[in-house]
Amino acid sequence: MPVIEVTKLHKRYGDLVAVDDVSFAVEAGEIFGVVGPNGAGKTTTVECVVGLRVPDGGGVSVLGLDPRRDAARLRQRVGVQLQESQLPDRLRVAEALQLYASFYRDPADPAGLIDKLGLGDKRNTAYKNLSGGQKQRLSIAMALVGNPKIAILDELTTGLDPQARRDTWGLIEQVRASGVTIVLVTHFMEEAERLCDRVAVIDRGRVVALDSPAGLVSTVVPEQRVRFRPSAPVDDRLLTDLPEVTAVHRTASQVVVTGTGDVLHAVTSVLARNQIIAADLRLEQSTLDDAFVELTGHRPAD
Amino acid sequence: MHAFRQILRIEARLYLRDLPTLLSTVGLPTLILVVLGLIPALRKPDPNFDGQTFLSYFAPSLLVVTLAMVGVNILPAVLATYRERGVLRRLATTPANPAALLAAQLLLALSGIVTSAVLLILVARLAFGVPLPRDPVGFTVAFVLGTAALLALGLLIAAVARTAKAAQASALPLFLVVMFFGGVYLPRFLLPEFLARIGDYTPPGVQALLDAWTGTPPQPLHLAIMAGVTLAAGATAAKLFRWE
Incomplete structure (x- = not known):
């Protein structure tokens, strides 16, 4: 009621x-x-x-x-x-x-x-x-x-x-x-x-x-980013083959995986199966701020 | 009614807490009277004033000081400040009616004016031998109507001014007019005849106050004009009043 x-x-x-x-x-x-x-x-x-x-x-x-x-x-x-x-x-x-x-x-x-x-x-x-x-x-x-x-x-x-x-x-x-x-x-x-x-x-x-x-x-900004520093070289395909993953980028020392759903679990599982340790592992999720911008086209403080 | 009493109690406390404003409204006319009264020449009967002293002649103008200060200056500023700060709007969200705050302010303005007038009349009588108003009924009527006219004008300013600053800006010309024609800046016998006559019809109607004080019944036209100003300004204010 x-x-x-x-x-x-x-x-x-x-x-x-x-x-x-x-x-x-x-x-x-x-x-x-x-x-x-x-x-x-x-x-x-x-x-x-x-x-x-x-x-x-x-x-x-x-x-x-x-x-x-x-x-x-x-x-x-x-x-x-x-x-x-x-x-x-x-x-x-x-x-x-x-x-x-x-x-x-x-x-x-x-x-x-x-x-x-x-x-x-x-x-x-x-x-x-x-x-x-x-x-x-x-x-x-x-x-x-x-x-x-x-x-x-x-x-x-x-x-x-x-x-x-x-x-x-x-x-x-x-x-x-x-x-x-x-x-x-x-x-x-x-x-x-x-x-x-x-x-x-x-x-x-x-x-x-x-x-x-x-x-x-x-629902509005479902993308998440997983960042880590691999202990051994990682083949991109290992990651892009995962259904949760939409893109893989690399910086000098880090791999950045973008995806949706339970992308963190998918990435850590596949790394574990290949005996690769993910150091400095970070999950970056969107916030309500991002959803707000997506919905209204404004920065919240506008 | 309960909310109104509580609001009145708090507003009265705030009013008393603001000492400078209180002194300048309630005490100022009496203070001026005392300063003038210390000058011996002004205490002597003078043929210029039908054998009265200057003090007797000038006392009604001193009443105008309070009426102008409270009605035209302070009342609109307080109400506009309350609106500007959202006090009226906030009150509108509670079971209390914001009109109760308006009524409380009017009642306080009125008590300030009455206190000031009584103080002035008593000090004038006791310290300087100025006779009490000789036509008490006529004086009361002239005083009530003159007060009502100025409070209504004050409400009208409060009704249309968006901010406290705007209220003060629009009150100033009116304040100066009221003070000038009330004979405060220049005693009216020094004014050209036609200017002095305009003052008879300008709120709060200083001539009616003077007539009644010295024993002549106030002229009905003078009183009618004050009643007319009260009704016109009051009704317009009620129609235009913005609560936010």
């Missing part, structure tokens, strides 16, 4: 079609990624899901509710972290969370949430004196303070340094473990690959692919 169902969503601003035709369903308890180049329609899609915008066509159902008609009920149960939303400079961490907690019927304990997000020693710090990572953690806390069933997080780690980004990822995994379904909008493929159970790739207002990160990589 999906918790979010988006069906043939269409949204335009004047002549500009922001979302052309987007459909997907998010299952309870998963981390669902929405990725795509800037301007692909990710944020507009999410804004329609949370009821901030009215779709021009298609349907959105969240926890069985209509985001516009049942807005009041939905807002009790969906926590949202919007892209680039800030707080007043002088507002303190604990004040912000207590204020937001007061909006909900069954909120989480703000003090507990502050500790859980590692802001315990910052509870009386004004917003303007927080670091980027601390602001982001506060923002996540505000999305969670209503004890939501679903948390929608838009560009969660943009502008964070690598350490803060990794800390935030750990946090998201904890949140999911507590039973919250998470929709993550991002243009960091590494983030989507690391966190998401499934990813919808949106480009020019359409879903161009929807699968697990590993599934996307293996």
